[in-house]
Amino acid sequence: MLRRQIGRKFESLRKSAGLTMEQAAERLDRARATLHRIENGAEHVRFRQADVQQMLDLYGASTDDRELLLALTAATRENKNWWHDYVGSGLPRWFQLYIGLEAAASNIRQYEAELVPGLLQTRAYAEEVFRTPGGSIDAKDSSERQRAIQLRVERQALLTRFSAPQLSVIINEAVLLRRVGSATIMAEQLHQILKAAELPNVTIQVVEFSAGLHAGAMAGAFSILDFPKDSNGKEVEPPVAYLEAATGAIYLDKPHEIAAYDTIWADMTSRALTEPRSKNLIQQVAEEYSRA
Incomplete structure:
Protein backbone atom coordinates (compact mmCIF):
# COMPACT_ATOMS: atom_id res chain seq x y z
CA MET A 1 0.00 0.00 0.00
CA LEU A 2 2.71 2.44 1.03
CA ARG A 3 4.81 1.75 -2.06
CA ARG A 4 1.82 2.06 -4.39
CA GLN A 5 0.98 5.44 -2.86
CA ILE A 6 4.59 6.53 -3.35
CA GLY A 7 4.49 5.30 -6.95
CA ARG A 8 1.32 7.19 -7.79
CA LYS A 9 2.76 10.38 -6.27
CA PHE A 10 5.99 10.11 -8.25
CA GLU A 11 4.04 9.41 -11.45
CA SER A 12 1.87 12.47 -10.84
CA LEU A 13 4.91 14.67 -10.24
CA ARG A 14 6.64 13.36 -13.36
CA LYS A 15 3.63 14.05 -15.55
CA SER A 16 3.17 17.52 -14.00
CA ALA A 17 6.78 18.23 -14.96
CA GLY A 18 5.91 17.32 -18.54
CA LEU A 19 8.30 14.37 -18.71
CA THR A 20 7.77 10.98 -20.27
CA MET A 21 9.16 8.00 -18.39
CA GLU A 22 11.93 7.70 -21.00
CA GLN A 23 12.92 11.36 -20.61
CA ALA A 24 12.92 11.14 -16.83
CA ALA A 25 14.99 7.96 -16.86
CA GLU A 26 17.58 9.55 -19.17
CA ARG A 27 17.92 12.71 -17.05
CA LEU A 28 18.13 10.69 -13.85
CA ASP A 29 20.62 8.28 -15.46
CA ARG A 30 18.44 5.37 -14.41
CA ALA A 31 16.85 2.52 -16.34
CA ARG A 32 13.30 3.04 -17.56
CA ALA A 33 12.43 -0.31 -15.95
CA THR A 34 13.51 1.08 -12.58
CA LEU A 35 11.15 4.05 -12.86
CA HIS A 36 8.40 1.71 -14.01
CA ARG A 37 8.87 -0.41 -10.89
CA ILE A 38 8.84 2.68 -8.66
CA GLU A 39 5.62 4.03 -10.17
CA ASN A 40 3.94 0.63 -9.96
CA GLY A 41 4.79 0.13 -6.28
CA ALA A 42 7.10 -2.86 -6.71
CA GLU A 43 7.97 -4.41 -3.37
CA HIS A 44 11.72 -4.84 -3.88
CA VAL A 45 12.61 -1.24 -4.92
CA ARG A 46 15.05 0.40 -2.51
CA PHE A 47 14.58 4.13 -1.96
CA ARG A 48 17.93 5.71 -1.17
CA GLN A 49 17.51 9.26 0.12
CA ALA A 50 19.90 10.72 -2.46
CA ASP A 51 17.96 9.08 -5.32
CA VAL A 52 14.65 10.35 -3.96
CA GLN A 53 15.98 13.88 -3.65
CA GLN A 54 17.30 13.73 -7.22
CA MET A 55 13.84 12.74 -8.50
CA LEU A 56 12.17 15.47 -6.47
CA ASP A 57 14.59 18.05 -7.86
CA LEU A 58 13.99 16.93 -11.44
CA TYR A 59 10.21 17.00 -11.02
CA GLY A 60 10.21 20.41 -9.32
CA ALA A 61 8.37 19.07 -6.29
CA SER A 62 6.87 21.54 -3.84
CA THR A 63 8.11 21.74 -0.25
CA ASP A 64 5.06 19.80 0.95
CA ASP A 65 5.53 17.07 -1.64
CA ARG A 66 9.24 16.83 -0.84
CA GLU A 67 8.58 16.39 2.88
CA LEU A 68 5.84 13.85 2.23
CA LEU A 69 7.83 11.67 -0.19
CA LEU A 70 11.03 11.81 1.85
CA ALA A 71 9.04 10.61 4.87
CA LEU A 72 7.15 7.90 2.97
CA THR A 73 10.24 6.50 1.27
CA ALA A 74 12.13 6.53 4.58
CA ALA A 75 9.32 4.41 6.04
CA THR A 76 9.95 1.72 3.41
CA ARG A 77 13.50 1.37 4.73
CA GLU A 78 12.32 0.96 8.31
CA ASN A 79 9.27 -1.25 8.04
CA LYS A 80 9.32 -4.98 7.47
CA ASN A 81 6.10 -6.87 6.80
CA TRP A 82 5.62 -10.28 8.39
CA TRP A 83 5.66 -12.12 5.06
CA HIS A 84 9.18 -10.88 4.20
CA ASP A 85 10.55 -13.87 6.10
CA TYR A 86 9.23 -16.01 3.24
CA VAL A 87 10.89 -14.02 0.44
CA GLY A 88 13.41 -16.07 -1.50
CA SER A 89 12.07 -19.37 -0.23
CA GLY A 90 8.61 -20.37 -1.29
CA LEU A 91 7.20 -16.91 -2.03
CA PRO A 92 7.45 -15.58 -5.60
Whole structure:
Protein backbone atom coordinates (compact mmCIF):
# COMPACT_ATOMS: atom_id res chain seq x y z
CA MET A 1 0.00 0.00 0.00
CA LEU A 2 2.71 2.44 1.03
CA ARG A 3 4.81 1.75 -2.06
CA ARG A 4 1.82 2.06 -4.39
CA GLN A 5 0.98 5.44 -2.86
CA ILE A 6 4.59 6.53 -3.35
CA GLY A 7 4.49 5.30 -6.95
CA ARG A 8 1.32 7.19 -7.79
CA LYS A 9 2.76 10.38 -6.27
CA PHE A 10 5.99 10.11 -8.25
CA GLU A 11 4.04 9.41 -11.45
CA SER A 12 1.87 12.47 -10.84
CA LEU A 13 4.91 14.67 -10.24
CA ARG A 14 6.64 13.36 -13.36
CA LYS A 15 3.63 14.05 -15.55
CA SER A 16 3.17 17.52 -14.00
CA ALA A 17 6.78 18.23 -14.96
CA GLY A 18 5.91 17.32 -18.54
CA LEU A 19 8.30 14.37 -18.71
CA THR A 20 7.77 10.98 -20.27
CA MET A 21 9.16 8.00 -18.39
CA GLU A 22 11.93 7.70 -21.00
CA GLN A 23 12.92 11.36 -20.61
CA ALA A 24 12.92 11.14 -16.83
CA ALA A 25 14.99 7.96 -16.86
CA GLU A 26 17.58 9.55 -19.17
CA ARG A 27 17.92 12.71 -17.05
CA LEU A 28 18.13 10.69 -13.85
CA ASP A 29 20.62 8.28 -15.46
CA ARG A 30 18.44 5.37 -14.41
CA ALA A 31 16.85 2.52 -16.34
CA ARG A 32 13.30 3.04 -17.56
CA ALA A 33 12.43 -0.31 -15.95
CA THR A 34 13.51 1.08 -12.58
CA LEU A 35 11.15 4.05 -12.86
CA HIS A 36 8.40 1.71 -14.01
CA ARG A 37 8.87 -0.41 -10.89
CA ILE A 38 8.84 2.68 -8.66
CA GLU A 39 5.62 4.03 -10.17
CA ASN A 40 3.94 0.63 -9.96
CA GLY A 41 4.79 0.13 -6.28
CA ALA A 42 7.10 -2.86 -6.71
CA GLU A 43 7.97 -4.41 -3.37
CA HIS A 44 11.72 -4.84 -3.88
CA VAL A 45 12.61 -1.24 -4.92
CA ARG A 46 15.05 0.40 -2.51
CA PHE A 47 14.58 4.13 -1.96
CA ARG A 48 17.93 5.71 -1.17
CA GLN A 49 17.51 9.26 0.12
CA ALA A 50 19.90 10.72 -2.46
CA ASP A 51 17.96 9.08 -5.32
CA VAL A 52 14.65 10.35 -3.96
CA GLN A 53 15.98 13.88 -3.65
CA GLN A 54 17.30 13.73 -7.22
CA MET A 55 13.84 12.74 -8.50
CA LEU A 56 12.17 15.47 -6.47
CA ASP A 57 14.59 18.05 -7.86
CA LEU A 58 13.99 16.93 -11.44
CA TYR A 59 10.21 17.00 -11.02
CA GLY A 60 10.21 20.41 -9.32
CA ALA A 61 8.37 19.07 -6.29
CA SER A 62 6.87 21.54 -3.84
CA THR A 63 8.11 21.74 -0.25
CA ASP A 64 5.06 19.80 0.95
CA ASP A 65 5.53 17.07 -1.64
CA ARG A 66 9.24 16.83 -0.84
CA GLU A 67 8.58 16.39 2.88
CA LEU A 68 5.84 13.85 2.23
CA LEU A 69 7.83 11.67 -0.19
CA LEU A 70 11.03 11.81 1.85
CA ALA A 71 9.04 10.61 4.87
CA LEU A 72 7.15 7.90 2.97
CA THR A 73 10.24 6.50 1.27
CA ALA A 74 12.13 6.53 4.58
CA ALA A 75 9.32 4.41 6.04
CA THR A 76 9.95 1.72 3.41
CA ARG A 77 13.50 1.37 4.73
CA GLU A 78 12.32 0.96 8.31
CA ASN A 79 9.27 -1.25 8.04
CA LYS A 80 9.32 -4.98 7.47
CA ASN A 81 6.10 -6.87 6.80
CA TRP A 82 5.62 -10.28 8.39
CA TRP A 83 5.66 -12.12 5.06
CA HIS A 84 9.18 -10.88 4.20
CA ASP A 85 10.55 -13.87 6.10
CA TYR A 86 9.23 -16.01 3.24
CA VAL A 87 10.89 -14.02 0.44
CA GLY A 88 13.41 -16.07 -1.50
CA SER A 89 12.07 -19.37 -0.23
CA GLY A 90 8.61 -20.37 -1.29
CA LEU A 91 7.20 -16.91 -2.03
CA PRO A 92 7.45 -15.58 -5.60
CA ARG A 93 8.21 -11.86 -5.74
CA TRP A 94 5.18 -11.22 -7.94
CA PHE A 95 2.97 -12.58 -5.15
CA GLN A 96 4.36 -10.21 -2.49
CA LEU A 97 2.31 -7.32 -3.82
CA TYR A 98 -0.89 -9.34 -3.55
CA ILE A 99 -0.25 -10.25 0.09
CA GLY A 100 0.33 -6.60 0.93
CA LEU A 101 -2.86 -5.55 -0.85
CA GLU A 102 -4.84 -8.39 0.74
CA ALA A 103 -3.67 -7.35 4.20
CA ALA A 104 -4.77 -3.76 3.57
CA ALA A 105 -8.11 -4.50 1.86
CA SER A 106 -11.47 -3.77 3.45
CA ASN A 107 -13.39 -5.98 1.03
CA ILE A 108 -12.19 -9.05 -0.88
CA ARG A 109 -14.28 -10.74 -3.56
CA GLN A 110 -13.03 -14.02 -5.00
CA TYR A 111 -14.22 -16.47 -7.63
CA GLU A 112 -12.59 -19.90 -7.84
CA ALA A 113 -13.45 -22.44 -10.51
CA GLU A 114 -11.20 -25.36 -9.53
CA LEU A 115 -9.80 -25.02 -6.01
CA VAL A 116 -10.82 -23.83 -2.57
CA PRO A 117 -9.52 -20.24 -2.12
CA GLY A 118 -6.26 -20.04 -0.20
CA LEU A 119 -7.79 -18.13 2.72
CA LEU A 120 -10.11 -21.09 3.35
CA GLN A 121 -7.79 -24.04 2.74
CA THR A 122 -6.89 -26.53 5.45
CA ARG A 123 -3.23 -27.44 5.83
CA ALA A 124 -3.85 -30.96 4.46
CA TYR A 125 -5.66 -29.60 1.40
CA ALA A 126 -2.89 -27.02 0.80
CA GLU A 127 -0.26 -29.76 1.02
CA GLU A 128 -1.99 -31.65 -1.79
CA VAL A 129 -2.23 -28.47 -3.88
CA PHE A 130 1.44 -27.57 -3.49
CA ARG A 131 2.50 -31.16 -4.15
CA THR A 132 0.97 -30.95 -7.63
CA PRO A 133 3.17 -29.72 -10.54
CA GLY A 134 2.12 -26.60 -12.39
CA GLY A 135 2.00 -24.06 -9.57
CA SER A 136 4.40 -21.26 -8.68
CA ILE A 137 6.18 -23.43 -6.08
CA ASP A 138 8.48 -26.26 -7.15
CA ALA A 139 6.45 -29.37 -6.32
CA LYS A 140 9.69 -31.36 -5.81
CA ASP A 141 11.20 -28.94 -3.26
CA SER A 142 9.87 -30.07 0.10
CA SER A 143 11.30 -27.15 2.12
CA GLU A 144 9.85 -24.48 -0.18
CA ARG A 145 6.55 -26.32 -0.27
CA GLN A 146 6.31 -26.37 3.53
CA ARG A 147 7.14 -22.66 3.76
CA ALA A 148 4.47 -21.89 1.17
CA ILE A 149 1.93 -23.91 3.15
CA GLN A 150 2.88 -22.14 6.38
CA LEU A 151 2.50 -18.77 4.65
CA ARG A 152 -0.97 -19.76 3.46
CA VAL A 153 -1.97 -20.79 6.99
CA GLU A 154 -0.65 -17.55 8.50
CA ARG A 155 -2.54 -15.46 5.93
CA GLN A 156 -5.80 -16.90 7.24
CA ALA A 157 -5.43 -14.91 10.48
CA LEU A 158 -6.62 -12.00 8.34
CA LEU A 159 -10.20 -13.21 8.68
CA THR A 160 -10.33 -13.02 12.48
CA ARG A 161 -8.13 -10.00 13.16
CA PHE A 162 -9.42 -6.67 14.46
CA SER A 163 -11.06 -4.76 11.58
CA ALA A 164 -11.06 -7.89 9.44
CA PRO A 165 -12.00 -7.44 5.78
CA GLN A 166 -15.29 -8.61 4.33
CA LEU A 167 -14.58 -11.79 2.34
CA SER A 168 -17.13 -12.75 -0.29
CA VAL A 169 -16.41 -16.02 -2.09
CA ILE A 170 -18.13 -17.66 -5.04
CA ILE A 171 -16.97 -21.17 -5.92
CA ASN A 172 -17.86 -23.43 -8.79
CA GLU A 173 -19.63 -26.66 -7.81
CA ALA A 174 -16.58 -28.44 -9.26
CA VAL A 175 -14.55 -27.19 -6.29
CA LEU A 176 -16.73 -29.33 -4.01
CA LEU A 177 -16.72 -32.43 -6.18
CA ARG A 178 -13.11 -32.47 -7.42
CA ARG A 179 -11.31 -34.65 -4.89
CA VAL A 180 -8.05 -33.18 -3.66
CA GLY A 181 -6.31 -35.93 -1.73
CA SER A 182 -8.46 -38.39 0.22
CA ALA A 183 -12.15 -38.30 1.06
CA THR A 184 -11.14 -37.51 4.64
CA ILE A 185 -9.17 -34.45 3.51
CA MET A 186 -12.14 -33.27 1.45
CA ALA A 187 -14.61 -33.75 4.30
CA GLU A 188 -12.34 -31.78 6.63
CA GLN A 189 -11.92 -29.08 4.00
CA LEU A 190 -15.64 -28.63 3.39
CA HIS A 191 -16.30 -28.45 7.13
CA GLN A 192 -13.59 -25.78 7.30
CA ILE A 193 -15.47 -23.77 4.67
CA LEU A 194 -18.69 -24.07 6.67
CA LYS A 195 -16.87 -22.96 9.81
CA ALA A 196 -15.48 -19.91 8.03
CA ALA A 197 -18.97 -19.09 6.72
CA GLU A 198 -20.10 -18.66 10.33
CA LEU A 199 -17.89 -15.59 10.66
CA PRO A 200 -19.86 -12.35 10.30
CA ASN A 201 -17.42 -11.03 7.68
CA VAL A 202 -17.42 -14.12 5.42
CA THR A 203 -20.02 -15.07 2.82
CA ILE A 204 -19.78 -18.12 0.57
CA GLN A 205 -21.91 -19.00 -2.44
CA VAL A 206 -21.80 -21.89 -4.88
CA VAL A 207 -22.51 -21.76 -8.60
CA GLU A 208 -24.14 -25.07 -9.51
CA PHE A 209 -23.54 -26.79 -12.83
CA SER A 210 -27.23 -26.30 -13.53
CA ALA A 211 -26.69 -22.51 -13.57
CA GLY A 212 -25.34 -22.98 -17.08
CA LEU A 213 -22.96 -20.55 -18.73
CA HIS A 214 -22.00 -17.63 -16.51
CA ALA A 215 -19.54 -14.73 -16.72
CA GLY A 216 -17.02 -16.47 -14.47
CA ALA A 217 -16.71 -19.32 -16.96
CA MET A 218 -15.43 -16.77 -19.47
CA ALA A 219 -13.18 -14.83 -17.07
CA GLY A 220 -11.64 -17.63 -15.00
CA ALA A 221 -10.59 -17.30 -11.36
CA PHE A 222 -10.03 -13.77 -10.06
CA SER A 223 -10.04 -11.59 -6.96
CA ILE A 224 -11.27 -8.01 -6.54
CA LEU A 225 -9.89 -5.99 -3.65
CA ASP A 226 -11.44 -2.79 -2.34
CA PHE A 227 -9.75 -0.59 0.24
CA PRO A 228 -10.77 1.56 3.23
CA LYS A 229 -11.93 5.14 2.81
CA ASP A 230 -10.44 8.20 4.45
CA SER A 231 -12.32 10.78 6.52
CA ASN A 232 -13.56 12.40 3.31
CA GLY A 233 -15.05 9.15 2.03
CA LYS A 234 -12.34 8.66 -0.60
CA GLU A 235 -10.66 5.27 -1.03
CA VAL A 236 -7.03 5.37 0.11
CA GLU A 237 -6.17 2.99 -2.74
CA PRO A 238 -7.94 2.29 -6.06
CA PRO A 239 -9.65 -1.13 -6.32
CA VAL A 240 -7.52 -3.89 -7.82
CA ALA A 241 -8.46 -7.02 -9.78
CA TYR A 242 -5.95 -9.84 -9.43
CA LEU A 243 -5.48 -12.75 -11.84
CA GLU A 244 -2.91 -15.45 -11.11
CA ALA A 245 -1.12 -17.89 -13.40
CA ALA A 246 1.57 -20.52 -12.88
CA THR A 247 4.48 -18.15 -13.50
CA GLY A 248 3.14 -14.73 -12.62
CA ALA A 249 0.13 -12.54 -12.00
CA ILE A 250 -1.76 -9.61 -13.50
CA TYR A 251 -2.86 -6.61 -11.44
CA LEU A 252 -5.61 -4.50 -13.01
CA ASP A 253 -6.58 -1.14 -11.53
CA LYS A 254 -7.84 1.03 -14.40
CA PRO A 255 -11.47 2.12 -13.90
CA HIS A 256 -12.73 0.33 -17.02
CA GLU A 257 -10.98 -2.88 -15.97
CA ILE A 258 -12.52 -2.81 -12.49
CA ALA A 259 -15.92 -2.00 -14.03
CA ALA A 260 -15.62 -5.09 -16.23
CA TYR A 261 -14.94 -7.35 -13.24
CA ASP A 262 -17.69 -5.70 -11.23
CA THR A 263 -20.07 -6.66 -14.05
CA ILE A 264 -18.75 -10.24 -14.05
CA TRP A 265 -19.18 -10.44 -10.27
CA ALA A 266 -22.74 -9.10 -10.46
CA ASP A 267 -23.66 -11.74 -13.05
CA MET A 268 -22.22 -14.51 -10.90
CA THR A 269 -23.92 -13.42 -7.68
CA SER A 270 -27.24 -13.42 -9.52
CA ARG A 271 -26.69 -17.00 -10.72
CA ALA A 272 -25.15 -18.49 -7.57
CA LEU A 273 -27.13 -20.23 -4.86
CA THR A 274 -28.12 -18.12 -1.87
CA GLU A 275 -25.89 -18.41 1.18
CA PRO A 276 -28.24 -20.79 3.05
CA ARG A 277 -28.66 -23.04 0.02
CA SER A 278 -24.92 -22.95 -0.63
CA LYS A 279 -24.22 -24.05 2.95
CA ASN A 280 -26.74 -26.87 2.62
CA LEU A 281 -25.06 -28.11 -0.56
CA ILE A 282 -21.58 -27.93 1.00
CA GLN A 283 -22.84 -29.82 4.06
CA GLN A 284 -24.44 -32.48 1.86
CA VAL A 285 -21.24 -33.06 -0.12
CA ALA A 286 -19.17 -33.11 3.10
CA GLU A 287 -21.39 -35.86 4.51
CA GLU A 288 -20.95 -37.87 1.31
CA TYR A 289 -17.16 -37.64 1.69
CA SER A 290 -17.44 -38.65 5.34
CA ARG A 291 -19.31 -41.80 4.36
CA ALA A 292 -16.86 -42.67 1.58
